[in-house]
Every structure is written in C-alpha cells, then in structure tokens.
Amino acid sequence: xxxxxxxxxxxxxxxxxxxxxxxxxxxxxxxxxxxxxxxxxxxxxxxxxxxxxxxxxxxxxxxxxxxxxxxxxxxxxxxxxxxxxxxxxxxxxxxxxxxxxxxxxxxxxxxxxxxxxxxxxxxxxxxxxxxxxxxxxxxxxxxx
Numbered sequence: 001x002x003x004x005x006x007x008x009x010x011x012x013x014x015x016x017x018x019x020x021x022x023x024x025x026x027x028x029x030x031x032x033x034x035x036x037x038x039x040x041x042x043x044x045x046x047x048x049x050x051x052x053x054x055x056x057x058x059x060x061x062x063x064x065x066x067x068x069x070x071x072x073x074x075x076x077x078x079x080x081x082x083x084x085x086x087x088x089x090x091x092x093x094x095x096x097x098x099x100x101x102x103x104x105x106x107x108x109x110x111x112x113x114x115x116x117x118x119x120x121x122x123x124x125x126x127x128x129x130x131x132x133x134x135x136x137x138x139x140x141x142x143x144x
Contacts, residue, residue: 004074011067018064019132021057022095025049025102026125032109033118046110053106061099068092088138095131098124 032045072079079085105121108114137143 004071007067007070007074011064011071014060014063014067018057018060018099019128021052021060022099022102022128023125025052025057025106026121028052029102029105029109029114029116029121030118030125033114033116033121036112036114042109042112049106049109053103057099057102061096065096082142083144084138084142087144088135091131091135091138095128095135098127098131 028045028049032042032049035041035045101124105114105116
C-alpha cells in the first residue's frame with residue numbers, strides 16, 4: 001500500500017468530519033437562539049452543542065491538522081513554496097479561527113449569555129462553505 005495515499009485518505013476523512021461539524025454547529029446555534037428563553041429546550045441544545053464540539057469537531061480538526069502536516073512533510077519544501085498552497089494554508093488558518101470562534105459561542109450559550117440573533121448565526125454559517133470552496137479549488141486546480 002502507498003503510505004502517502006493512506007495519509008491523504010485519512011486527511012480527507014478528518015476534514016469531512018470537521019466540516020460537517022463546522023456546518024452543523026451554527027445551525028444548532030440558530031435554533032438555540034430562537035429558543036433561548038425555554039430552559040428545557042435550551043439545556044438540550046447545550047448538550048448537543050458541547051458533544052458536537054468536543055467529541056466530533058475538535059478531534060476531527062486535530063486529525064485534519066496532523067494528517068495535513070504529515071502530507072506536507074511527506075511532499076517536502078517544494079509544496080510550501082507553491083503560491084496556491086500558501087493561499088490554501090491561509091484559508092485553513094481562517095477556518096481554524098472560525099472553529100475557535102464557534103467555541104466562544106459554545107461558552108456563551110452554556111452560560112446563558114447569548115445576545116446574537118438567529119439571523120447572525122445563519123449568516124456566519126456561510127463562512128465554512130465559502131472557505132471549503134476556496135480550499136478545494138486551490139488544492140485540486142492549483143491555479144496559481
């Protein structure tokens with residue numbers, strides 16, 4: 001078996017899992033913000049949010065980074081010098097920052113301190129989709 005292809009496969013699986021969480025957690029925040037005054041519903045959302053973030057998203061993010069860095073190490077310095085790759089890594093850093101931004105709202109909701117509207121969470125829910133499109137096109141087409 002080709003070790004490099006195994007790394008790429010594991011990286012892709014981890015990224016898909018991470019993206020699923022990045023797309024779903026803000027949607028839960030929308031419903032949570034809509035039902036913030038109902039304590040029984042809010043407590044269910046808190047459990048769902050915490051489990052999604054810490055049991056799926058966080059491990060998937062770490063594995064995405066570990067496998068991605070392993071691929072970089074495997075391919076060598078010429079990859080790091082490619083312009084498309086620099087932009088891809090920049091987008092991945094932004095995506096990672098977005099991950100931690102969602103973690104901030106996880107804490108805010110857990111303390112019943114949310115003051116953002118459901119519309120706000122609907123809007124920020126588009127960020128990972130835009131970044132995903134950019135990252136995939138850069139990685140596949142290598143346009144620059």
